[in-house]
Amino acid sequence: MTTRRAPQPGAEHLSEPLRSRWSPSVYDAAHTLDRAEIDQLLHAAQWAPSAGNSQPWVFFVCERGSANHDRLVAHLSRGNSGWVPLAAAVFLSAGHVSTGADADAPAYSDYALYDVGQAAAHLTLQARSMGLHSHQFAGFDHEGLAADLGLPATHVLLTGIAVGLRGDPASADERTAARDLRVRERNGLGEIARAGTWTEPWVGDRA
Template sequence: MLTPLLRQRESTMVYDPTHVLAPGALRAILEAARWAPSAGNSQPWSFIVGLRGDATHAAIVDLLSTANQAWAPAASAILLTLHQAATDEDHEVSYSDYAMFDLGQAVAHLTVQARSMGLQVRQFGGFDHAGAAARFAVPAHWAVTTGIALGLPGTRGEEWNLPGWVQARSRMPRSRLPLERFVHSGEFGHPADFLG
């Protein structure tokens, strides 16, 4: 049976704009990311964290796409994720072929921890990556990868002051491909026998 933490996870675009994320809660969420597995225990991830009302949050909001500026600022925190792309600034040698995969695992851990605390996470890619690297002095051997909105989901009806497209998306039912579409055995495209 699927854990409710995953079943009830949503990529919400409607956040409670009054919710304040306590330092201890944020630390616990990032601690979950810290304990994610990684190739060779390389832990090739970093996070830039902005809490609503601070300068980092405001700077991240300025870098967001117009669409993401419509909803993300209400989140209690906005994070930028980074992965180590090379061994150091003087080398173009890939740090790890699996660094982005490892970052994804760290974000997944973070997401489940947040959900266990009654919070929701929405990941996004719509922002000025180069601008973020420059604004936050990201070293050349690190790559700004994705953004994360984190906070307490708003209640039904709180989306009324958001653009119509956000309201429509916030009401869309969740859907997923059936296992038969992506679990194979024998050869690619053949649904695994155990699926029936």
């Protein structure tokens, strides 16, 4: 199996599992995760830091073949409906954003979205360190799926994190296989970092 998608030039000096993380779209539809593996992935999210230890996250576990998986698949966008269902499991992330159902209810935590994103990142890196791959996605009907999952108004559905073993691109449909060949690019350090004030870009040794 080719590993040429990661690391990218410039990322070779990162530590594992950051170095080899990327988001494949071709998954082995015969692979499953056992309960201990799913628990381990959830533990990675559970132990992420959060503002005031508020832990504003909930993950809906959608194992392929389960009722939750059926709920998810019914709401996938067209672009995600070809590849997401093949991954062994999807973890749907939700954030605890407000304290009540009213639109003007106070925020649960001003950093809730930041914290859920960090917990999701930890889950994806744990997956990589277990020899798995992951691919996050936001392309689904959030409202419809939130209703089917019984999500309370205090929470917002954010993303899906598909996790599984990488499949053989030759076995995938053309559109899905093409996704795996997309060029991975990043903004340079001069764009994402500042050496001083806003107008002073960081000048790194490499892009």
